Amino acid sequence: MAKSIKVRAKAKNGVATVKCLISHPMETGLRKDKKTGKAIPAHFIQEVTCEHSGKTVLSAQWNSSISKNPFLSFKFSGARAGDTIKISWVDNMGESDSAEDKIK
Amino acid sequence: MNHNRRLMLKGSLAAGAVGVAIGAGLLTPRAVMAAWPKEAFESSDLNTALSASMGSSDLSDSNKIKLKAPDIAENGAVVPVTVTSEIDGTSSIGIVVSKNATPLTATFNLGPTTEGYVSTRIKMGKTSEVIAVVKAGGKLYSARKEVKVTIGGCGG
């Protein structure tokens, strides 16, 4: 079952650069369905978290102004190749997903 | 996510109810931290949004913040933005689009070992100033750039 989060994490000189691509419609709630004329309900990721060694290295809060299929990149130190990081998201409808990846 | 937890979160945004829920063991601490600053993200006023999310709307421009964004966005729905902060003690970074209906777009809270660097793609409704806000040592710093958004061409 394909997860919604693709992660690429590389460590160099102790600093990990993490890049994620998340499948999510990031619907603003302002668009109208062409056929029914009704507004398509807002459906967007509100929080993204990254954990490493039991600590939260990044906690991001978004509104629907982040693009569809959102991209996120950040860096943190104290990381080594082989370490595991966990990326999770929660959206306004209470849906969520998470993915673990090994730093290369 | 457990169906009951989902209902709990939706129905109990008031701090009190959330507190009760934690006490009752129905919400994990992580789920509580996901309390989303609705006022900040739904505000149409830049200053209100900043105050609500970062504690102040007092910004000092700083040349230690590098804001990378295109001069002319190819497509206003996906504008790549990268913020790099060299200010010591950068604890969070915010991205604001002045002319968007809801200017505050994102806030990134950085852990102690996390670098002052974030890159993402944002939606812009029209030509606007994009502001990178950096919180360091309790103060707010900023860098600004105007990004033009055009539509129309043969390609659409």
Place this chain on the structure above:
Amino acid sequence: MNKIATVLTALIVALLPLASQGTPENDLKEFRAYFAKKFPDVPMSDFVNGVYAVDKASREQWESFEEFPSYEIYIDKGEELFNKKFANGKGYADCFPNYKKGIRQNYPYFDKKSGEVITLEGAINTCRKDNGEEPLKWKTGPIAYISAYLANLSRGKTFNIKVPNDPDALAAYNRGKKHFYSKRGQLNMACADCHYYYAGSQIRADILSPALGHPTGFPVYRNKWAGASAKGDGMGTLHRRYEGCNKQVRAKPFKAQSDEYKSLEYFETYMSNGLVVNGPSQRK
């Protein structure tokens, strides 16, 4: 006397079209030389990047996208679909046994037996038909994902499309060439007007991509298509774009995988011989 004259005339008339139309080989030489002259600072291999090869400002944005391109989501979907077996137990791998080694660079090709131009998407649906499956729609969705998966596996392979010494093959090539250079629609514009004569110039808010390298990046993820899609699915096939382009000059479009568009793809891909597979790619 009359008979000889008739035969001679017939011979001359038969030879004239070839002379006036040139050979595909000569066309290709001229095409590459034209773009090399028009864009002296662009390495020939870079033409696979379309408008980003000739415009610095948009190239920077595109490079940001290439850090983690959205089309990767659809390559994954394509892989899943490709590996799913048909009801009869067979799979796409049976139709494309060399897929792992890269096959995108072999399409389109002229099939002498059927007298048809075979495109990659055409081959995908033929595979389905041969195995009792319903065909996929031609422009978006699963066919674009599968095509993207196959193209991605073929990245870096060089296009070397052949136009065999066969009247039907030549006719298909020339039909495509004619489409490329003919004016059409209410705006009375040819593909060549934008993508040959005015490549690199601005048309309102767009920069015109050079035709050299056009098909190499397909199937394509267009930010514009993603924006119009509820799920942010920007994937589309080459024929989806042909249709869009015809509509944009207010010409009645042909159908995806029609002989007209297959011929155009045949011509355009031949004109990109020597360049590498660069699909899927992300564009405006």
